[in-house]
Amino acid sequence: MTTMVETTPAVLILLGPPGAGKGTQARMLEETFGLVQLSTGDLLRDAVAQKTDAGMRAKAAMDSGGLVSDDIVIAILRDRLAQPDCAKGVILDGFPRTTVQAEALDALLTETGQRINAAISLEVDDAAMVQRVSGRYTCGGCGEGYHDSFKQPQTAGVCDKCGSTEFKRRADDNAETVGARLEAYHAQTAPLITYYEAKSALQRIDAMGEISAIAKGLAAIVAKATA
DSSP states (O other): OOOOOOOOOEEEEEEOOTTSOHHHHHHHHHHHHOOEEEEHHHHHHHHHHHTOHHHHHHHHHHHTTOOOOHHHHHHHHHHHHTSGGGSSEEEEESOOOSHHHHHHHHHHHHHHTOOOOEEEEEEOOHHHHHHHHHTEEEETTTOOEEETTTBOOSBTTBOTTTOOOOEEOOTTOSHHHHHHHHHHIIIIITHHHHHHHHTTOEEEEEOSSOHHHHHHHHHHHHHHHTO
């Protein structure tokens, strides 16, 4: 008689400053491993649209001009992790941002019998980020990321993924704003590197190379962490 071994869904965290390529790499990991990318913004929007209890609490906070509390974000994440499409695991992009949030996430995963398989830090050079971020743009149809210098569509003006001809740039992708965001990252989020290093969950990868090389390195880390 064969005994079926039930696997626990993997939980991966991508750490890195603005422009490090977290979104691009997360989408590639989704396709390779069947994981689901979860970003804080998407989680909040979906919960509000679905009118869940936590989503309505988030909407009330946003409508009043306040910040959505960590408790609400954790409640929304708890609901999302229970969805069938997360059965193989998730990639958290943009959460946690602070050690307080990391501790709350640990408590949530303990409840569900899960753990952080790996917190992967995308290591970058701050000065190079200005060029990288100021040249990036995305497909208006599917959100695929592109760059003026590093990654242009195979056919000019046409998205490789969905064929859309609509593209957009973020208004805050300029040198001054990027510098401020990098400072904020190092002040608030970089301590997470120390946090996960202490838990022996941290993995580092050089994110200044070619996208394909970074993806290969990430895939190796994820394969080992989820084995």
